[in-house]
Amino acid sequence: MTSPPQSRGRSDDGLGKRVARAENFRMDQRDGRKIVRADTFLTETAMKHNATGG
Numbered sequence: 891m892t893s894p895p896q897s898r899g900r901s902d903d904g905l906g907k908r909v910a911r912a913e914n915f916r917m918d919q920r921d922g923r924k925i926v927r928a929d930t931f932l933t934e935t936a937m938k939h940n941a942t943g944g
Contacts, residue, residue, distance in 0.1 A: 910931060910932050911931050911933070914928060914929045915927070916928070
């Protein structure tokens with residue numbers, strides 16, 4: 891008798907993990923086009939090595 895296949899969890903591909911946050915949003919212009927800029931802050935999770943490639 892075999893076990894049913896295991897479904898992957900949200901964290902398996904890294905999509906369930908917060909790796910950064912953005913603050914201080916502002917409008918700017920570059921080459922005549924309007925753009926949005928923000929300061930990005932990486933979390934400790936972003937710095938951890940994942941052997942599965944995530």
